Amino acid sequence: MNRKRFVKQRHAQRFRAWLQQYHNPAMVQQAGSQRVCRDMVTLLTYVQNHKVVGTQSTGNMPLKAVREVTADFVNPPQLDTTIGERTYRLRSEADVWPLYFLHILAEVGGLLSCAPSRRWRLTDDGLAFLKRDAFLQLGQLLTVWWYGVNWLVAYPFEGMGEALPVTFRMTTLRHLQRCDEGQRIAFEAFADDLIAETGLTWTAIDSRSSQMSLRSGINQMVIKVLADFGAVDCQTREEPLGKGTIKKLDTFWITPLGQALLAGIAAMRD
Secondary structure, three states: OHHHHHHHHHHHEEEHHHHHOOHHHHHHHHHHHOOOHHHHHHHHHHHHHHEEEEHHHHHHOHHHHHHHHOOOOOOOOOEEEEOOOOOEEEHHHHHHHHHHHHHOOOOOOOOOOOOOOOEOOOHHHHHHHHOOOOHHHHHHHHHHHHOOOOOHHHOOOOOOOOOOOOHHHHHHHHHHHOOOOOEEHHHHHHHHHHHHHHHOOOOOOOOOHHHHHHHHHHHHHHHHHHHOOOOEEEEEEEEEOOOOOOOOEEEEEEEHHHHHHHHHHHHHHO
16 A cells, blocks of 8 residues: 555544544534634635636735625724824735635635636635535634644744744644643743744844744744634733733633644644
C-alpha cells in the first residue's frame, strides 16, 4: 500500500472515531451559532446566487460585492472610517479581515474557485459543504486553517519573518490539548512557553518590544482565531496607555466545542 493511500485510510479511521465521540445534536447547535460558520454559509450562498468577478490584479471580491455580502454577516464590519471631517472609503477586500479570512479558508479549502478577472464559482466541495451540518462545517474550516494556511496572514509584520517554526502548529495544539475544559489559562505564560519551546523569534532590527510583539502575534494567529470559532472564551484586563487605557488579553479557556474541534484537528494530523 502506498503512503498516500495509507494516510487517507488512517485519517478516515480517526475521523470516524472523532465523530462517534463528539458528533451530537448539542455540538451541532453550538457550532451553528458561531459567526465563522454562519458567515461562511452567507459568503458561499452569495457567490452561488450572484455573478462575482475577481478583480484584475488579485482576484479578490469587487467592492460592490464586498458591501453586499458583509451587510448580511452576523456582525457586519465597518467598511468606511470617518476621522474628523474626512471619510476614508473601503479600498480592497483585503482591508475587511472577517471577509478576507473566509475567502482564504474557502479558497485554500477548495470550496471556491477564484482568479483575477474570472468569475468566482463554488466547487463541488463547496456545494457539498453547504449540505453538511454546522459541526462538520466548523471542524472542516478550522482544520483548513490549522494545516493549510500560512498563519502569518493574520499577523503580517516584518518581524515575524517569512514562515513560522516548523513545530509551531503542532506544539500549539499539544499545549492547548493539555488544558482541561474550562481551565483558566494565563495568556502571557502560555505564549511565553510557546515562544521558548518553538524558537519563535522577532527578526526586525528594532527588538525592544520583541516579546510583546510575539505575544501579540500568538494572540492574533491562535487565540483570536479560536475565539472566532467558539473554541475558546477570553477575559481581558485594562492597562494604562497614554491618557487612557487599552484592553489586553488576560486569560482564556477551552470551551466544550473547542475541546471537540481540537480533537478533530489532532485526528487529521499525518
